[in-house]
Amino acid sequence: MQAIILAGGKGSRLRPLTFSLPKPLVPLGERPILEILILQLKAAGCTRITLAVNHMAELIMAFCGDGSKFGLSIEYSKETEPLGTAAPLRLIKNLEDNFLVLNGDVLTNLSFSRFFDQHLKSGNEMTVCTYQKSIPIDLGVLDLDEAGKFRKYIEKPTYHFRVSTGIYALSKEVLKFIPPTGKYDLPDLVTAIDSNKRKLGLFFDPAMTWLDIGRPDDYEQAVQTFEKSPGEFLRT
Numbered sequence: 001m002q003a004i005i006l007a008g009g010k011g012s013r014l015r016p017l018t019f020s021l022p023k024p025l026v027p028l029g030e031r032p033i034l035e036i037l038i039l040q041l042k043a044a045g046c047t048r049i050t051l052a053v054n055h056m057a058e059l060i061m062a063f064c065g066d067g068s069k070f071g072l073s074i075e076y077s078k079e080t081e082p083l084g085t086a087a088p089l090r091l092i093k094n095l096e097d098n099f100l101v102l103n104g105d106v107l108t109n110l111s112f113s114r115f116f117d118q119h120l121k122s123g124n125e126m127t128v129c130t131y132q133k134s135i136p137i138d139l140g141v142l143d144l145d146e147a148g149k150f151r152k153y154i155e156k157p158t159y160h161f162r163v164s165t166g167i168y169a170l171s172k173e174v175l176k177f178i179p180p181t182g183k184y185d186l187p188d189l190v191t192a193i194d195s196n197k198r199k200l201g202l203f204f205d206p207a208m209t210w211l212d213i214g215r216p217d218d219y220e221q222a223v224q225t226f227e228k229s230p231g232e233f234l235r236t
Contacts, residue, residue, distance in 0.1 A: 001041075001044065001045050001046045001047070001099075001100065001112070001113070001116055002046065002047075002048045002049075002050070002095070002096040002099040002100070003041050003046050003048075003049050003050075003099065003100040003101075003102065003112075004049075004050050004051075004052060004088075004089065004092060004099060004100065004101045004102075005024075005034070005037060005038075005049060005050070005051050005052070005102055005103075005104045006052050006085055006088065006101065006102070006103050006104055007022065007023075007024040007034060007051050007052060007053050007060055007104035008052050008053050008054030008055055008057070008079055008082070008083075008088065009023055009054075009055060009104075009105075021056070021059070022055055022056035022057075022059055022060055023104070023105050023213070024060060024104035024105060025059060025060060025063060026105075026213065026219065028107065028222055028223055028226040028227070029223070029226055029227050029230060031234075032063070033104070033105060033106075033107060033213060033222075034060070034063075034064070034104050035063075035070075036107070036226075036233060036234060037102070037104065037106070038064070038067075038070050038072070038074075039070065039234055040112060040233065040234070041072075041100075041112055042070055042071055042072050044111070044112035044113040044116070045113055046072065046100075046112070047072050047073060048072065048073045048075070049067060049072060049073070049074050049075070050074075050075045050076070050077055050092050051064065051074060051075070051076050051077070051104075052077045052079065052088040052089075052091075052092070053076055053077070053078050053079070054078065054079040054081075054082060054083075057076070057078055061076055077091045077092045079091070082183060083182075083183055083184070084183040084184050084185040084186075084188075085101075085103070085185045085186040086178055086184045086185050086186045086188060086189045087178060087179075087182065087183055087184040087185075089101070089170075089175060089178060090175065090178050090180070095172050095175075096172070097171065097172050098116075098119065098120060098169065098170065098171050098172070099169070099170060099172070100112065100115075100116060100167070100168070100169055100170075101167075101168045101169075101170055101186070102166060102167040102168070103166035103167070103212075105166075105212070105213045105214070106165060106166055106167065106210065106211065106212055106213065107209075107210070107211040107213060107222045107225065107226060107233065108165065108167070108208065108209060108210040108211070108233075109208060109209045109232050109233050110129060110165070110167065110205065110208050110210070111205075114205075115127070115129055115167070115169060115203055116169055118201075118203055119169035119201070119203070120169075122199075122201050123199060124169070124171070124199045124200065124201035125170070125171040125173050125174050125193060125198045125199050125200065126168060126169070126170050126171065126174055126189070126190065126193050126198075126199075126200050126201070127168065127169040127170075127200075127201040127202070127203055128164055128167075128168055128190060128200070128201070128202050128203065129164070129165045129167040129168065129169075129203045129204075130162050130163065130164060130165060130202050130203060130204045131162070131163055131164075131165050131204075131208065131210040132160060132161075132162055132163075132204070132206070133160070133161050133162075133163045134158050134159070134160050135158065135159045135160075135161065136156065136157075136158045137156060137157055137158070137159065138156055139156065140153060140154070140155050140156065141153075141154040141155075141157055142154075162202075162204070164187075164190075165210050165212075166186075166212065168186060169203075173198075174189065174193055174198070177189055177192040177193060177196065209225070209232065211225060
C-alpha cells in the first residue's frame with residue numbers, strides 16, 4: 001500500500017499555532033499529527049509514503065527524513081506554487097495502480113487497510129471515506145416556506161451531514177481527469193469522475209472517530225480526544 005499525504009498547506013485558520021510550525025507538525029500530546037498518521041499507515045501495511053510539501057517544507061523534511069526512523073520509506077514531492085489537493089498528484093512519479101491520498105491534518109482511528117481493501121474489491125476508480133458529522137446550532141431556527149412565511153420554530157437543533165474526511169483511495173486511471181497545469185482540488189476530481197460516469201464509491205464506518213484539525217477549537221478537541229485515549233489511535 002502506497003500513501004500520499006498532503007502536507008503543503010499554510011494552516012491559516014489555525015494561527016497563531018502555525019506561525020512557526022507547519023500544520024502537520026502541530027502536536028497532539030507528545031506527537032505531531034503527521035507522525036501519528038505515519039505510524040497508523042505503517043501499522044496498516046504501508047511501506048511507502050510520499051509527502052506533498054510546500055509551506056515550511058524544510059521543517060517537515062527535517063522531522064521525517066527518509067522514513068527510516070518510522071520503519072518505512074518516505075519520499076517528497078515539493079511544489080513551487082500552491083496546487084490545491086489533487087494537482088500535486090501529477091508531480092509524483094512511480095505511483096502504484098491504486099494508492100491512498102489523505103490530508104496531513106486529520107485525527108482518525110480509521111482502519112486504513114480495511115478501507116483500502118474495500119476500494120480494491122469494489123473496483124472503484126475512486127473511493128471517498130465519509131463521516132457522519134453532527135452540527136449543533138445554539139440558536140432558535142425559524143423554518144420558513146418558499147414565500148418566506150413561518151412554518152415552525154426549532155429550538156437549538158442539531159443537523160447531521162455526511163462529509164468527506166479528506167481520505168481517498170484512487171486508481172491511477174483517474175489522473176487523466178487532472179488538468180496538466182494549474183490548481184486543482186480533490187472535490188473537483190470527485191465531480192469529474194462522477195460526471196464522466198466512472199466508478200465512484202463511498203466508504204462509511206459508523207464506529208469511526210474522525211476530527212479535522214482546521215481551527216483552534218477543532219485542535220483543542222483533537223488534543224483532548226487523543227490524550228484521553230491514545231491507544232485508540234496508536235495501537236502498540
